[in-house]
Amino acid sequence: MGGTYTYPRYAFAAVGEQGARHPVVVVGGGMVGLAVALDLAQRGQSVVVLDDDDTVSIGSRAICHAKRSLEIYGRLGVGPALLRKGVIWNVGKVFFHDRQVYAFDLLPEPGHEYPAFVNLQQYYLEEWLVDACRASGLVELRWKSRVAAVANRADGVALTVATPAGSYDLHADWLLACDGARSFVRESLGLPFVGKVFRDRFLIADVVMQAAFPAERWFWFDPPFHPGGSVLLHRQADNVWRIDFQLGWDADPEAEKDPERVAGRVRAMLGPDVEFTLEWISVYTFRCRRLEKFRHGRTIFLGDAAHQVSPFGARGGNGGTQDADNLAWKLAAVLQGAAPEALLDSYDAERIPAADENILNSTRSTDFITPKNHAARAYRDAALELAEHYAFARPLVNSGRLSRPAVLRESPLSTPDREDWLGGLPPGAPAVDAPVRRDGADDWLLHHLGGNAFTLLLFGRPGDFPAGVLAQLGQGRLPVRPVFVTAMAEEGALHDHQGLAAARYDARPGTAILLRPDQHVAARWRAFEAAAVAQARLAALGFAAADTQRMAG
Amino acid sequence: MLETTPRLDDPDGLFEALVEAHRGLDPEASRRLDARIILLLANHIGSVAVVRAAIDAALNAAPDTRAKAAP
Secondary structure (H helix, E strand, O other): OOOOOOOOOOOOOOOOOOOEEEEEEEEOOOHHHHHHHHHHHHOOOOEEEEOOOOOOOOOOOOOEEEHHHHHHHHHHOOHHHHHHHOEEOOEEEEEEOOEEEEEEEOOOOOOOOOOOEEEOOHHHHHHHHHHHHHHHOOEEEEOOOEEEEEEEEOOEEEEEEEEOOEEEEEEEEEEEEOOOOOOHHHHHOOOOEEEEEOOOOEEEEEEEEOOOOOOOEEEEEOOOOOOOOEEEEEEOHHHEEEEEEEOOOOOOHHHHOOHHHHHHHHHHHHOOOOOEEEEEEEEEOOEEEEEOOOEEOOEEEOHHHOEEOOOOOOHHHHHHHHHHHHHHHHHHHHHOOOOOHHHHHHHHHHHHHHHHHHHHHHHHHHHHHOOOOHHHHHHHHHHHHHHOOOHHHHHHOOOOOOOOOOOOOOOOOOOOOOOOOOOOOOOOOEOOOOEEEEOOEEEEHHHHOOOOOEEEEEEOOHHHOOHHHHHHHOOOOOOEEEEEEEOOOOOOOEEOOOOHHHHHOOOOOOOEEEEOOOOEEEEEEOOOOHHHHHHHHHHHOOOOHHHHHHHHO | OOOOOOOOOOHHHHHHHHHHHHOOOOHHHHHHHHHHHHHHHHHHHOOHHHHHHHHHHHHHOOOOOHHHOOO
8 A cells, every 4th residue: 555655764863862951852743743843943942852753644644734724834834835735625515325415615715825725644744844843953853762751840851762772861841742642741641631432433545546526525424335424535635535434333443444345445435437546544433532731830732642633624633733833932932031931821721722612613523423312313314404405404514613723712811902893803813814015026914923023013104103112112032023014005014905904904094913923913902002012912921910011111 | 582372373283284294204204304394493593592492491391301401
């Protein structure tokens, strides 16, 4: 099996040091671990990554990358490659028995750099992240390095690392556990990982074929070629197709992995005339569960190590990517002395509600796809029968609620609105893209937001705002950097030539919007006032309210 | 909000229509038919809160389901 992708092999290098101290150690060089390492490196922070293997993700795994993830990878520099190599899709079709009951179109809004979804095998993304980590000069990737022991200390975490050249100890000031659903770090620390187990099994068959299927998401409930189960078809790069068969709880996982048996299932689906080869087979069960807290002293959990969801809705990989996006700037700020350690508690406050939202949605999808009793099946089938004829029933059909970016509504870092807004982006929302022009050249708004600073989006010409005060806000670590947006082309401003930036942010002349380094809205005002901006920045850095007033003067 | 006072202009006709719709159906088809009717009516009502109140009222109305009703 296999053949469309050649797995890179990364060289193991023996580590001479014993008991060395590192500010940040990431356990698990998968998608999330590499993303958080690269994000930290781009903020000037050195990172050691430990991975027990010497290559990227085996199998395509997380293939469905949502817009917010694409924007995050865009900020990290690998977004354009994802767009070039990946498969963009907008249409989904739902079938029941032998009939199509409806189709949906995600109808992507124009005027964004990235589409709603791009499908791409996880190994490509990881390979590019490895390359970017290496190029950063600040990420040390240690392959064939398995964490064999973990002990929390007051000032960090003591690790024992097993390698082909023997074991060594090291001390991490901060340990980022990105070691997946079966996290060794989580189990070593004895942390309960509780939630719902689903009594069902699924088979993934990645199939290479030259087929006439369009790049769409097709979902079958109880089709003639797979009676009693569901089937999902998704296109990936290189003419690889993901086919996901629901097998039921009684299926024998070993027998189901037999390539002949899988080929029989695929042939029943595609018909006898479609030529295909099998690329990857996996049989899996899943749970929806999470850790009670993601931060445990100096150990912080991200991705599947922190929370696990069903695959329906593409909320696993996309949730993990948002964890990395949320944590990296905070940890860098704390390590570089720009923020108090309390800022890291906001990772729990922001990402736990986001994980719960993903768990709720993916649990509901799973309950629809796998009815628990006769009544549940009757309601599900009734919704599908009605959906063929009546639009009202289509929103009831749940074949996966596709990942949406988390709006950090209850964030302790946000400064609540004091004025009236007609929509736009409330504090906690991730920034939304818009086409702009800079010096006459086409550009995107998101390219100018976040990074190693707060961004103050000012709707007006540079001359409309007090330059001296803005220069003061631009001092120090993680300063406030102004970005001017104007309706007409102006020197030193982004030209909002379609008016979409103003519309999407509900901006009027003079509006000021403060964005965090991860491009989430921290605060917004109808008029610029330096003291309010300084105070909102300090609040977003996790300083206590009494301190922000004093420090903002 | 859930209206439970008598409102139907032809209660005997309603009962007859429901029974007639199910005549000749096996239990599984009957169950799906009821589910379709409930989903159509729920959408017509247009309020999940009212349907939740109806679910509770229905659970409370018989001794074998009362324990499942909201306290």
